[in-house]
Amino acid sequence: MREFRYERADDVDGAVALLAGHPSGAFLAGGTNLVDLMKLGVATPDLLVDVRELTSAEVTDLPDGGLRIGAGVPNADLAADPRVRQRFPVLSQALLAGASGQLRNRATSGGNLLQRTRCGYFTDITVPCNKREPGSGCGALEGVHRNSAILGQTLDGPGTCVATHPSDMAVALAVLDAVVRVTGPDGERQVPVTDLHRLPGDDPSRDTTLRHGELIIAVDVPALGFPSRYRKVRDRASFAFALVSVAAAVRVDDRVVTDVRLALGGVAHRPWRARAAEDALRGQPPTEAAFAAAADAELAAATPLRDNGFKVPLARNLVVRTLLDLVEGSR
């Protein structure tokens, strides 16, 4: 039995101050990930600061047509919000592709972004894992890694890690150029969501660029003037994390792709914004051949492992199908 303290603060500043003095403490939101990890002995905080009721549970309009999503907005409410469904279908679809109805009722926007990898070696404290116990090794590299990363991994040295980031919502937010608003011991700052999560580098224990004690307050999603879509492939129809997912938004004027945003999930330690594919596609006709060439440009950097090479053609086909659906739907 491990003891920990549970605290509530009167306001956001109080919560930040409480955690600042506890390097081994953690914020608690819906608890759907953190409490599971505590039960497994993977997370061992000595203090939980409950922020679920402290951060806003509202979605509000921004002047440019965008939305501000409070960190406390339940995933279910966000997916069902008519403004999200109409203006940002990629976000609603991504949320509905994740977890289950009951979990989405409890899980929050802030917690969803900061959920941890589902690599089976990370969640089993009897086996080596550099993310959970730095320097212990990476069980997945030569072990069971069918669902591991194909891009941006660290394949040798003490930083070895081939885990994937699990959040569907984060992939959609990457395509939407969302900005995460945080407050911490050093004040407030804004972090583009594409800079929030990191690759393993030489320290896979750090999933994000947040500093200890920084609290996510809200996520701002700027207006998007063209169609968007999320598509996820998984081993079963629900209650499963992505093998590969694609978030896409594309604008076509006079049979030319004039703007495109693409991100991949299930392929890397962070949501993978596919900039090489975007660059390859801008100015091209919206054809299957052009979409395939763009996907190939992105996936040329892939370094699949022994058992997950299937993710490369899967990602390619998913990009092509999702873009075709978008342009066919917007004709």
Ligand SMILES: Cc1cc2nc3c(=O)[nH]c(=O)nc-3n(C[C@H](O)[C@H](O)[C@H](O)COP(=O)(O)OP(=O)(O)OC[C@H]3O[C@@H](n4cnc5c(N)ncnc54)[C@H](O)[C@@H]3O)c2cc1C
């Ligand atoms: C069986 C199962 C299946 C699932 N399937 C999917 C899936 O397919 N796709 C998917 O995307 N997700 C899936 N999920 C994950 C689920 O979406 C997350 O567990 C959930 O979104 C986490 O939100 P939470 O509010 O419960 O976070 P918590 O568990 O409370 O917290 C998670 C982390 O975020 C930190 N945190 C929470 N709020 C803040 C904040 N405001 N500021 C700073 N730090 C904060 C906590 O300290 C903790 O480290 C699944 C979960 C389960 C249990």
Ligand code: SF4
């Ligand atoms: S892939 Fe990363 S999370 Fe999984 S065992 Fe290796 S170090 Fe741990």
